[in-house]
Amino acid sequence: MTLPFDDHFHEECGVFGIFGHPDAAAHAALGLHALQHRGQEAAGIVSFDGSQFYAHRALGLVGDNFNSAEVMNKLKGHMAIGHNRYATTGDTLLRNVQPLFGDFSFGGLAVAHNGNLTNAMTLRKQLIDIGCLFSSTSDTEVIVHLIALSKHALVEDRLFDALSRVEGAYSLVVMTDGMMIGVRDPLGVRPLVMGKLGDAVILASETCALDIVGAQYVRDVEPGEIVIVTASGIRSLHPFAKQPKRFCIFEYVYFARPDSVSEGQNVYETRSRIGAYLAREAPVDADVVVPVPDSGIPGALGYAKESRIPFELGIIRNHYVGRTFIEPSDHVRHLGVKLKHNGNRAILEGKRVILVDDSIVRGTTSKKIVAMVREAGAKEVHMRIASPPTTNSCFYGVDTPTRDQLLAANHNVLQMAELIGADSLAFISLNAMYRAVGAINRNPASPQFCDACFSGDYPIPLTDFENAGGGKQKDLFAEV
Numbered sequence: 504m505t506l507p508f509d510d511h512f513h514e515e516c517g518v519f520g521i522f523g524h525p526d527a528a529a530h531a532a533l534g535l536h537a538l539q540h541r542g543q544e545a546a547g548i549v550s551f552d553g554s555q556f557y558a559h560r561a562l563g564l565v566g567d568n569f570n571s572a573e574v575m576n577k578l579k580g581h582m583a584i585g586h587n588r589y590a591t592t593g594d595t596l597l598r599n600v601q602p603l604f605g606d607f608s609f610g611g612l613a614v615a616h617n618g619n620l621t622n623a624m625t626l627r628k629q630l631i632d633i634g635c636l637f638s639s640t641s642d643t644e645v646i647v648h649l650i651a652l653s654k655h656a657l658v659e660d661r662l663f664d665a666l667s668r669v670e671g672a673y674s675l676v677v678m679t680d681g682m683m684i685g686v687r688d689p690l691g692v693r694p695l696v697m698g699k700l701g702d703a704v705i706l707a708s709e710t711c712a713l714d715i716v717g718a719q720y721v722r723d724v725e726p727g728e729i730v731i732v733t734a735s736g737i738r739s740l741h742p743f744a745k746q747p748k749r750f751c752i753f754e755y756v757y758f759a760r761p762d763s764v765s766e767g768q769n770v771y772e773t774r775s776r777i778g779a780y781l782a783r784e785a786p787v788d789a790d791v792v793v794p795v796p797d798s799g800i801p802g803a804l805g806y807a808k809e810s811r812i813p814f815e816l817g818i819i820r821n822h823y824v825g826r827t828f829i830e831p832s833d834h835v836r837h838l839g840v841k842l843k844h845n846g847n848r849a850i851l852e853g854k855r856v857i858l859v860d861d862s863i864v865r866g867t868t869s870k871k872i873v874a875m876v877r878e879a880g881a882k883e884v885h886m887r888i889a890s891p892p893t894t895n896s897c898f899y900g901v902d903t904p905t906r907d908q909l910l911a912a913n914h915n916v917l918q919m920a921e922l923i924g925a926d927s928l929a930f931i932s933l934n935a936m937y938r939a940v941g942a943i944n945r946n947p948a949s950p951q952f953c954d955a956c957f958s959g960d961y962p963i964p965l966t967d968f969e970n971a972g973g974g975k976q977k978d979l980f981a982e983v
């Protein structure tokens with residue numbers, strides 16, 4: 504199954520906004536640095552100083568681009584929003600780097616988006632037909648045009664007007680010349696938290712971005728909530744029809760940083776609980792529990808504690824290469840695993856090893872790691888995965904490949920074990936995972952989380968995907 508539209512539309516991102524601080528841009532840079540795990544291909548900050556907006560966007564890491572006085576001194580003002588971006592395949596174009604900015608009849612507006620819109624292609628075609636000129640291939644740009652076209656006077660009404668036409672997952676941080684706005688989609692698929700630093704108000708994808716600037720966590724922005732921050736205070740609107748929350752369960756599996764608190768749950772503790780439940784569901788007689796670092800560590804610790812089998816670092820990770828998955832080409836991804844991990848023979852030789860990772864997507868990582876552990880002398884390798892089989896692609900802002908590339912979509916567990924070369928393989932069940940993330944069990948009639956990647960139950964229509972007539976989005980412009 505291939506997507507009928509361009510892969511540019513799949514983004515994993517981090518957003519940050521700060522209102523009412525004399526050093527807003529520097530704080531935004533720090534916040535984005537803490538959120539770097541959510542996107543490593545590009546970053547941008549837009550600030551406002553009371554009379555003008557200033558923007559700096561660049562390909563690459565936050566620390567490499569927002570590190571000089573030359574750049575930071577130009578980002579003047581008491582408010583700033585920022586964005587970390589990761590697009591799966593294809594070119595990362597500078598013109599796609601957020602925050603996007605537009606000149607409107609009411610003034611300037613910048614927007615940073617985490618998530619993915621599922622009817623962006625359909626809307627884009629309609630908007631082009633009525634004369635809108637798009638300058639990026641980002642799904643977020645349809646929101647900018649819809650705001651411009653809205654007949655309402657107030658920015659928040661225009662924003663709601665625009666959002667009532669889009670489908671998909673979105674956590675947005677928006678900035679105008681007098682306000683910062685935070686929005687979560689009605690199901691609350693992607694995270695967004697609010698914090699305070701003195702009198703300044705902060706919005707961020709995760710609490711780790713509050714910690715880095717010394718801000719206090721106030722609360723999560725609620726699903727369907729629009730939070731408006733101005734000099735006279737904070738207002739909260741709930742204009743969308745109320746729907747049951749469907750927070751992305753994969754944030755707990757892999758995406759969020761372990762020191763963040765998502766929807767009231769510490770991510771590290773949650774992952775460790777998933778590992779413990781996995782040990783109960785899929786025990787195996789072995790000598791050592793070894794995580795695939797770093798993503799498998801909390802799950803492996805939970806597994807080891809529960810099974811009372813010693814936890815050891817049998818695989819050492821080189822931290823000076825990016826995440827394998829984050830590398831856009833297959834070739835580099837292939838090389839990546841070898842660059843990143845090495846078996847620790849002292850720990851593995853002659854041992855029956857339980858290898859714990861958070862997920863199997865394509866299976867490339869597991870296959871290489873299992874072979875590596877055997878080469879380092881392991882007698883048996885039992886793979887345990889701290890999430891259910893990933894059988895479906897995500898359309899809501901987590902990068903997963905198309906179904907034909909998902910190992911679990913095309914093979915049963917026994918076949919997968921054989922393909923990755925493990926003596927045994929087991930995944931945690933979806934119900935046990937629900938218990939680990941704080942629910943009693945999965946309610947099949949109305950699941951408490953978005954778990955489409957594991958269940959195929961998509962809570963938001965996949966309009967572009969189903970609308971094959973939408974055609975492939977052709978990139979007409981190349982930045983050279």
Ligand code: AMP
Nearest residue numbers: 798828862863864865866867868869902
């Ligand atoms: P694969 O080699 O495709 O099976 O990838 C599995 C590995 O990728 C696991 O070790 C995960 O930690 C990691 N992973 C899972 N989902 C993602 C994602 N959306 N982005 C980046 N890495 C991921």
